[in-house]
Amino acid sequence: YIWPEPQLDALELFRWEPDKSGLLGLIQPCNFFLPGGSSTGRSDVSDWIRTAYHDMATHNVTDGTGGMDASIRFAEEQARPEDVGDGFQNTVSSLIKHATRYISMADVLTVGAMVAIENCGGPELAFRGGRIDAVAPNKPGVPEPQQDLDSHISAFARQGFTKTDMIGLVACGHTFGGVQHAAFPDSVPELNDPNNTQSVSHFDSTFVTFDNNIATEYISGTTKNPLVVGLNDTTNSDKRIFASDGNATMQSFAKSADHFSLTCADLFARMFNTVPRGVQLTEVITPLPIKPDNLKFDLAIDGKTIDFSGQVRFWDPPANKTQKVRMLWDDRVNGTNNATLISSGVSPSGVRHTVAWYDTPLLTLQSSAGITNMRFVVDGKLEDQGGVGFAIQDDLIWSKSSCVYTNTSITSGRFEIAVRNTLNPTRVFLEQASKDNISRPIIVEFDLARVSPPAAKPVYNLWSAIVNNTFTAFTIGAEIDGVKVTRNDPRSVEGFASCTGLS
Numbered sequence: 001y002i003w004p005e006p007q008l009d010a011l012e013l014f015r016w017e018p019d020k021s022g023l024l025g026l027i028q029p030c031n032f033f034l035p036g037g038s039s040t041g042r043s044d045v046s047d048w049i050r051t052a053y054h055d056m057a058t059h060n061v062t063d064g065t066g067g068m069d070a071s072i073r074f075a076e077e078q079a080r081p082e083d084v085g086d087g088f089q090n091t092v093s094s095l096i097k098h099a100t101r102y103i104s105m106a107d108v109l110t111v112g113a114m115v116a117i118e119n120c121g122g123p124e125l126a127f128r129g130g131r132i133d134a135v136a137p138n139k140p141g142v143p144e145p146q147q148d149l150d151s152h153i154s155a156f157a158r159q160g161f162t163k164t165d166m167i168g169l170v171a172c173g174h175t176f177g178g179v180q181h182a183a184f185p186d187s188v189p190e191l192n193d194p195n196n197t198q199s200v201s202h203f204d205s206t207f208v209t210f211d212n213n214i215a216t217e218y219i220s221g222t223t224k225n226p227l228v229v230g231l232n233d234t235t236n237s238d239k240r241i242f243a244s245d246g247n248a249t250m251q252s253f254a255k256s257a258d259h260f261s262l263t264c265a266d267l268f269a270r271m272f273n274t275v276p277r278g279v280q281l282t283e284v285i286t287p288l289p290i291k292p293d294n295l296k297f298d299l300a301i302d303g304k305t306i307d308f309s310g311q312v313r314f315w316d317p318p319a320n321k322t323q324k325v326r327m328l329w330d331d332r333v334n335g336t337n338n339a340t341l342i343s344s345g346v347s348p349s350g351v352r353h354t355v356a357w358y359d360t361p362l363l364t365l366q367s368s369a370g371i372t373n374m375r376f377v378v379d380g381k382l383e384d385q386g387g388v389g390f391a392i393q394d395d396l397i398w399s400k401s402s403c404v405y406t407n408t409s410i411t412s413g414r415f416e417i418a419v420r421n422t423l424n425p426t427r428v429f430l431e432q433a434s435k436d437n438i439s440r441p442i443i444v445e446f447d448l449a450r451v452s453p454p455a456a457k458p459v460y461n462l463w464s465a466i467v468n469n470t471f472t473a474f475t476i477g478a479e480i481d482g483v484k485v486t487r488n489d490p491r492s493v494e495g496f497a498s499c500t501g502l503s
């Protein structure tokens with residue numbers, strides 16, 4: 001896609017920079033378990049993957065209901081026998097807080113499970129965003145281990161998967177985790193093991209790593225999978241499922257780790273893309289090779305100049321080499337300008353990728369000139385998104401006359417937005433991310449009032465309001481000809497000057 005595209009930009013960042021959101025920190029090392037530590041025998045990766053499956057498993061291909069829609073967050077769903085255990089609540093409380101106006105809770109659950117699979121040995125997965133969060137629990141529909149093979153085949157068929165898909169998806173999921181004694185006391189014993197305090201009988205010997213040991217151990221007869229060799233044969237559902245085609249699928253997985261990995265990449269992607277009818281997923285979101293980020297514009301108090309700074313991210317840059325990066329930008333007055341960007345480091349992004357960051361110098365632009373478009377020259381090569389460049393919006397920006405009342409609370413302040421005089425909004429407002437009573441992200445708006453501009457012939461008009469609340473970061477919104485627009489990159493109010501001393 002072509003940057004900027006607010007929802008795709010946000011999804012791309014969340015999907016491809018799991019270090020930044022903190023997701024990766026919750027699954028590194030892969031046996032990390034937030035609510036109790038790795039000596040529990042449990043892991044966040046297993047909880048996140050199982051939660052995604054249980055969210056999807058309510059899908060009904062015939063009536064189009066259920067699917068990946070974060071309905072698993074509702075206590076009523078979690079209380080069902082088919083959703084036994086606290087893994088769902090653990091997952092939901094770690095993950096759904098990352099949902100935003102652009103990233104639904106269902107997209108967050110999807111990315112969480114994908115990041116878990118990929119960063120713990122699994123294949124890289126194709127991600128589409130745009131799932132829509134359920135407003136109420138779905139009908140029940142998750143398979144349970146005591147059910148017979150026919151009911152499992154029909155449950156998977158209802159979810160949109162064949163018998164062969166079922167064997168694959170169960171094997172792909174059960175390469176992680178195991179069965180807990182507390183949840184299934186009749187299927188697995190208490191272990192009395194200080195390194196496995198929650199008595200989890202694991203599905204394979206490498207239970208926090210994606211690999212085909214789930215299949216090799218099953219085929220070689222060494223498996224300890226509690227749903228294959230469990231003492232209670234009624235709950236040996238993996239045994240019935242794996243053997244349902246005469247072991248052909250499991251044999252093919254045992255024979256080839258690559259075949260297992262490719263099959264799982266396909267099945268997991270289909271699982272994540274199983275959504276209620278009518279939901280339109282985005283294109284597959286791949287990382288942008290070059291992506292501007294954190295662009296900041298601040299109008300000077302006299303209204304004559306704009307301070308501009310920002311960063312540019314380079315995806316998988318050449319190793320051990322600092323690139324020479326120049327930014328070219330168009331303005332409304334002088335034509336094209338340029339500046340050299342400053343390398344500010346390379347960091348890993350997940351376990352497979354690296355990102356290099358380059359900073360712009362702090363530039364002072366004439367207000368009348370502003371900035372409309374930019375391009376980059378990287379080691380002599382022009383990078384301009386196939387000729388269109390990187391379109392920049394400088395029409396709704398912060399004014400440096402914004403300030404906070406430090407003597408009361410950092411979150412009370414006088415916030416001022418500068419609106420380029422070519423725009424004629426009917427409303428200008430601050431936007432604060434919040435949640436509704438069923439946890440869905442919403443935007444709370446604080447209206448500003450138009451005030452006198454700072455200069456006699458202003459390029460920007462000011463809008464202002466005093467806001468007292470507990471929030472700490474805002475984006476800028478406006479309504480123009482009845483249409484709402486927003487400018488991204490929330491601005492933390494901590495960055496503003498103190499109102500004391502400002503007129």
Ligand code: HEM
Nearest residue numbers: 046049050053085143144145169170173177178179180183
């Ligand atoms: C007939 C289908 C399935 C049955 C009957 C089944 C059954 C179970 C059972 C009984 C557990 C133990 C849960 C606990 O102790 O809390 C479990 C765990 C798990 N299942 Fe499944 N499962 C099925 C399909 C799947 C699929 C398709 C996936 C993913 C693609 C999956 C992923 C997981 C994971 C990751 C765990 C480990 C959870 C943990 O260790 O915390 N399962 N499953």
